[in-house]
Amino acid sequence: ETGVTQTPRHLVMGMTNKKSLKCEQHLGHNAMYWYKQSAKKPLELMFVYNFKEQTENNSVPSRFSPECPNSSHLFLHLHTLQPEDSALYLCASSQLTYQETQYFGPGTRLLVL
Amino acid sequence: TQLLEQSPQFLSIQEGENLTVYCNSSSVFSSLQWYRQEPGEGPVLLVTVVTGGEVKKLKRLTFQFGDARKDSSLHITAAQTGDTGLYLCAGTGANNLFFGTGTRLTVIP
Numbered sequence: 001e002t003g004v005t006q007t008p009r010h011l012v013m014g015m016t017n018k019k020s021l022k023c024e025q026h027l028g029h030n031a032m033y034w035y036k037q038s039a040k041k042p043l044e045l046m047f048v049y050n051f052k053e054q055t056e057n058n059s060v061p062s063r064f065s066p067e068c069p070n071s072s073h074l075f076l077h078l079h080t081l082q083p084e085d086s087a088l089y090l091c092a093s094s095q096l097t098y099q100e101t102q103y104f105g106p107g108t109r110l111l112v113l
Numbered sequence: 114t115q116l117l118e119q120s121p122q123f124l125s126i127q128e129g130e131n132l133t134v135y136c137n138s139s140s141v142f143s144s145l146q147w148y149r150q151e152p153g154e155g156p157v158l159l160v161t162v163v164t165g166g167e168v169k170k171l172k173r174l175t176f177q178f179g180d181a182r183k184d185s186s187l188h189i190t191a192a193q194t195g196d197t198g199l200y201l202c203a204g205t206g207a208n209n210l211f212f213g214t215g216t217r218l219t220v221i222p
Contacts, residue, residue, distance in 0.1 A: 042213060090156075104156050107155050
C-alpha cells in the first residue's frame with residue numbers, strides 16, 4: 001500500500017473540455033510530483049512541489065496547470081488538451097525531493113479524443 | 114539530459130528460468146533505484162543502491178551498482194509469474210531524478 005491516492009482512475013475528455021486530476025498523500029511527505037507515462041517513452045517528470053512551492057516545471061505546456069494547496073494535496077488542471085496528451089499520469093510523493101524514496105499513486109489513465 | 118537506457122526492452126521467459134536486465138548511462142549518479150510497475154498501478158520501489166560496486170539482494174532478486182556508478186543490473190533467479198511487470202531504473206543526482214526506458218518482463222507459467 002503506497003499511501004498515495006489518485007482520482008479519477010480513468011478519464012476520457014474532448015479537446016475543448018476542462019478537467020482536473022487529484023492526488024492525495026497520507027504519508028506526511030513534503031514533496032509531491034506529477035509524471036507523465038507514455039508508451040515507449042521513459043517516465044517524464046512534469047512538476048515538482050516542495051513544501052507547497054513549485055520547484056520545477058520541465059517545459060510543460062501551459063495547458064497543464066498544477067496546484068498544490070497544501071503538502072498533502074496536488075492537482076493537475078487540464079484544458080484544451082491534444083490527443084498526444086493521452087497517457088498515464090502518475091503522482092508521487094517523498095519526504096524530501098529527489099534523494100528520498102518516491103511513493104507513487106496508481107495513476108490516472110487519460111484519453112483525449 | 115541524462116539518458117538511462119535499459120535492456121532488453123522486452124523479455125519473455127519460462128517460469129523457473131534466470132534472467133538479467135541492465136540499466137546503462139554515460140552519466141554518473143549519486144544513487145540508483147529500481148522500481149517494478151504492475152499493470153494499472155504506479156511503480157513501487159524495490160531497492161536503492163548508493164555505493165559503486167554495491168550488491169544488494171532481495172530474496173531472488175540481486176541488484177548491482179557499477180563501480181563507476183553509471184550502470185546497474187538486476188538479476189532474478191528462478192523467475193515466478195509474480196515477477197511479471199515493468200522494471201524501471203532511476204538515477205538520482207543532486208537536484209534531479211531520471212527514469213530509464215524500462216524492461217517489460219513476462220514470466221510464462
